[in-house]
Amino acid sequence: MVVGVTTLIVARHGNTFGPNDTPTRVGARTDLPLVDSGKRQAERLGDYLLENDWQPDRVFTSTLQRSRTMATIALTRCNLSLECEPRSTFDEIDYGPDENRPEVEVVARVGQAAIDAWNERAEVPLGWKVNPMDVISNWQRFADELISLEQRVVLVVTSNGIARFAPHLTGDFGGFLARFELKLSTGAVGILRHNQNEDNWVVDDWNVRP
Numbered sequence: 001m002v003v004g005v006t007t008l009i010v011a012r013h014g015n016t017f018g019p020n021d022t023p024t025r026v027g028a029r030t031d032l033p034l035v036d037s038g039k040r041q042a043e044r045l046g047d048y049l050l051e052n053d054w055q056p057d058r059v060f061t062s063t064l065q066r067s068r069t070m071a072t073i074a075l076t077r078c079n080l081s082l083e084c085e086p087r088s089t090f091d092e093i094d095y096g097p098d099e100n101r102p103e104v105e106v107v108a109r110v111g112q113a114a115i116d117a118w119n120e121r122a123e124v125p126l127g128w129k130v131n132p133m134d135v136i137s138n139w140q141r142f143a144d145e146l147i148s149l150e151q152r153v154v155l156v157v158t159s160n161g162i163a164r165f166a167p168h169l170t171g172d173f174g175g176f177l178a179r180f181e182l183k184l185s186t187g188a189v190g191i192l193r194h195n196q197n198e199d200n201w202v203v204d205d206w207n208v209r210p
Contacts, residue, residue, distance in 0.1 A: 004196040006146055009054060010166050011045055011074075011157045012184040013066040014038025025106050027095040027161070034069050041187030041210075042070045046077025048189070048210030049155070055080060056155040060142075062090040064159075070187075071157040084157075089138040092159035094129035119183050122164050135165045143169050143201065147194060160184050166192065169201040180206040 015038035017023045026032055034042065049055070059075060061067040063086045071084045098106040107115055110125040117123040124130055146154055163184050167176040169192060180203065184190060190206040 006151055006194040007054065007153045008143070008146065008166075008192040008194070008201070009049075009056070009153070009155045010163050010184075010190045010192065011070065011155065012160050012163055012186055012188055013064075013070040013157055014041035014187045016066050016186075022102055024100045024102050025095050025098050027093055027099045028064070028091045029094060030100045031064050032066055034066055038066070038070070038186065039073055042073035043077045044210040045070065045187065045189070046074035048208075049074065050078045054153050054155075056082060056153045057151045058082065058085060059155045059157070060085045060087055060090060061157045062086065062092065062159060062162075063088050064091055067157040067159065071155065074155075074157075089142070090156060090158040090162055093135075093161035096127040096129045098125075098127065120181075121177065122182060130161070132165060135162060136168045139166050139169055143194070147196070160186075163190065166190065167203050167206070169194075170203055171200040176203055176206075179203070183207070185209060 014034050016026060016032040016034060018035045059071050059082050061071045061084050067090065068084055068086060075082055098109060114125040118125055122132060124132060160183060164182050167173055170176055184207050188207045188209045191204040191208065192201045193204050194201045
């Protein structure tokens with residue numbers, strides 16, 4: 001571990017739907033548990049931390065059970081006894097009238113172009129209850145907190161709608177989009193790094209599937 005460097009591992013929770021389920025757009029008001037495949041993704045996250053010698057100083061999650069369970073299983077897998085710290089700022093966004101609705105219904109309401117803009121550029125479709133600037137500000141305050149406390153490795157388990165705004169910490173979101181696809185798959189991680197001699201963070205990798 002390099003002195004003066006903070007590594008932020010942003011993980012999306014694992015699967016909340018099984019092979020015979022109809023997936024829906026699950027937001028802040030829908031508190032689903034992980035299914036068996038999601039729990040296996042959590043175990044792989046723990047293995048991934050071990051393999052890369054990333055032992056978190058602190059672990060943060062949303063208040064929703066899918067994130068908390070993901071983190072707990074991962075920590076158990078890599079033999080760490082840290083307590084998870086839930087924060088509502090890491091809760092998934094509120095999808096408004098599309099909350100917990102099948103994707104075909106969501107597309108019918110907002111149009112495929114709006115979904116593409118969300119997936120590719122984080123542009124919020126009409127009716128969803130989220131202010132991107134608020135989410136970006138939350139990430140910035142959180143990152144500043146990590147730097148001030150000199151945390152070296154930090155794991156955040158959150159949801160896709162929140163995770164996609166973390167790369168704004170680089171100060172060059174357009175540059176990030178030129179290198180990576182924005183969406184994190186379930187169970188996947190993004191790796192951000194901050195050097196004490198630099199102002200902004202760097203995204204080392206994104207959408208890595210342990």
